[in-house]
Amino acid sequence: MRIAAALFSPVAIASPMQDVLQPAGPQAGHIHALWLLMLIVCSIVLVAVTVAMLLAVRRASRGDESTPGDAALLTRDEHRIHRVVGTAVGVSIAGLLLVFGATVITDRALAQLPLNDGVHIRLVGHQWWWEATYDDPQPANVFSTANELHVPVGRPVVLTLEADDVIHSFWVPNLHGKKDLIPGRTATFAFRADVPGTYRGQCAEYCGYQHANMALLVIAEPSDRYEQWVTRSRSSAPQPADDTTKRGQQVFMQSTCAMCHAITGTNANAKRAPDLTRVASRETLAAGAIRNDPTALTAWIADPQAIKPGTHMPANALPSSDMEALIAYLETLK
Amino acid sequence: MSTLAFLSAHGRRRASDSVNSVVAVAGLLMLAMIAGCQRESRHFEPTAGPGITPPMVRMSELQPAQVNPKQSIAPRYEVNAYSLAEGKRLFEWYNCNGCHANGGGGIGPALMDNVWIYGAEPENIYATIVQGRPNGMPSFGGHIADEQVWQLVAYVRSMSGLVPQDAATSRNDDIQSKKSENRTDPEHPVPAATPSSSERSQ
Numbered sequence: 001m002r003i004a005a006a007l008f009s010p011v012a013i014a015s016p017m018q019d020v021l022q023p024a025g026p027q028a029g030h031i032h033a034l035w036l037l038m039l040i041v042c043s044i045v046l047v048a049v050t051v052a053m054l055l056a057v058r059r060a061s062r063g064d065e066s067t068p069g070d071a072a073l074l075t076r077d078e079h080r081i082h083r084v085v086g087t088a089v090g091v092s093i094a095g096l097l098l099v100f101g102a103t104v105i106t107d108r109a110l111a112q113l114p115l116n117d118g119v120h121i122r123l124v125g126h127q128w129w130w131e132a133t134y135d136d137p138q139p140a141n142v143f144s145t146a147n148e149l150h151v152p153v154g155r156p157v158v159l160t161l162e163a164d165d166v167i168h169s170f171w172v173p174n175l176h177g178k179k180d181l182i183p184g185r186t187a188t189f190a191f192r193a194d195v196p197g198t199y200r201g202q203c204a205e206y207c208g209y210q211h212a213n214m215a216l217l218v219i220a221e222p223s224d225r226y227e228q229w230v231t232r233s234r235s236s237a238p239q240p241a242d243d244t245t246k247r248g249q250q251v252f253m254q255s256t257c258a259m260c261h262a263i264t265g266t267n268a269n270a271k272r273a274p275d276l277t278r279v280a281s282r283e284t285l286a287a288g289a290i291r292n293d294p295t296a297l298t299a300w301i302a303d304p305q306a307i308k309p310g311t312h313m314p315a316n317a318l319p320s321s322d323m324e325a326l327i328a329y330l331e332t333l334k
Numbered sequence: 335m336s337t338l339a340f341l342s343a344h345g346r347r348r349a350s351d352s353v354n355s356v357v358a359v360a361g362l363l364m365l366a367m368i369a370g371c372q373r374e375s376r377h378f379e380p381t382a383g384p385g386i387t388p389p390m391v392r393m394s395e396l397q398p399a400q401v402n403p404k405q406s407i408a409p410r411y412e413v414n415a416y417s418l419a420e421g422k423r424l425f426e427w428y429n430c431n432g433c434h435a436n437g438g439g440g441i442g443p444a445l446m447d448n449v450w451i452y453g454a455e456p457e458n459i460y461a462t463i464v465q466g467r468p469n470g471m472p473s474f475g476g477h478i479a480d481e482q483v484w485q486l487v488a489y490v491r492s493m494s495g496l497v498p499q500d501a502a503t504s505r506n507d508d509i510q511s512k513k514s515e516n517r518t519d520p521e522h523p524v525p526a527a528t529p530s531s532s533e534r535s536q
Contacts, residue, residue, distance in 0.1 A: 183507065184508075254476065254477075255476060255477065256476075256477055256478060256479050258477075259478060260427065272427050306378070309376075309378045310376070312423075314479030314481055314482055315479065315481070
């Protein structure tokens, strides 16, 4: 079990980017600029304080008990010292005001993202996965997916954030700052991705045993590819074509799977676990814990607790022929 | 004089030594008791998979020849806070509350009272969930993992106070419709057919 966990864990994390220093949208850009400003100001302060301290150490009086005190210091004119201290205080206040002002300006800039033509997504945090529902004025066009957001480059994305059980926090460092998902409250959060790419997000509020394995991928792609993905996602799951996949669908419906998961176009409509209508098209399984391929999927279904201890998915001891059929069926859900 | 002082100091030291050893023994005993406490332990190894064959349930106290001792894995779940909390979550997930409400009953019978139509023992409840019962109780065998059925059994019993209170679930985060399970006074289970005059006679 432990070996399996070690085998599957590190693979998925390698490719997607999760980096505050490489902003891929206007808001991450503003935050990055503020971060740079703070870095510069703080570096200057650090250097100034260090230099002042070294100078003070160097100028400290040298002598021993027998050296008489320097009474001349008491009569010395202190105008110059007053000037130096006054300038230092003034510069410090100016520096603080600069950082404070920059923070206010950044805050305002973050709030001023134009939201016309936005993509509206309802994102619900669960222990330990993300449920994404793409809203649409046409009810038939609404669809659900999990742990992977596809967004169009250059268009704003408006997230409605909710939590199902405990407090989670949405954080995709390349795109924006953090926003908490709090049970019983609805938060709104908007960002825009200007550079195509795959960005990794991570739950940023400790939410239980598998908090570390609650990742989210945001895939920013050009408009036409995004529209293709949306069209495909809106359609029902493909019907099984051959005997194996037909048997696989039967296994899915007759065993524990259908109690929690949904596949559109079938009798499985439960909403307690990730929607599996397009599960084979996702890059990772179990909210970024493992890569998505048939071997990993088999290991996951057979014993999820070995890979993600504490996850709400139970172990499923299926006969191997049933398991193979089930995997074959799930692999057709693209 | 000095001998007296030495003696009394020695006596005091001996007294404090014996106090120390009592404290040490008590501490060790407490540590041993923690090892025996299963409230917080978690089991992540997979169990037998979807429950198809329920454990044997004896429907009578009478047995020929020697009485077989009762064997049950249910206590493992009933003293464990994690299992009970999972049971509470699953009770909603699998829509048990759709018919049994929050234990008060509705379409299905109440679960928080002392009346048990098909038995109050964990194995009875397990069989009821897995096999289903006439007049509307679905048969969940094969549709709910074995582990989860036992968690549900433990939670169902906690609704009428039949599990240790220190392990039972506490109040809900949202609307509270009844006393939380860890504040529920234990009921004394009776079969449904028993006349009402004999209720609580046990």
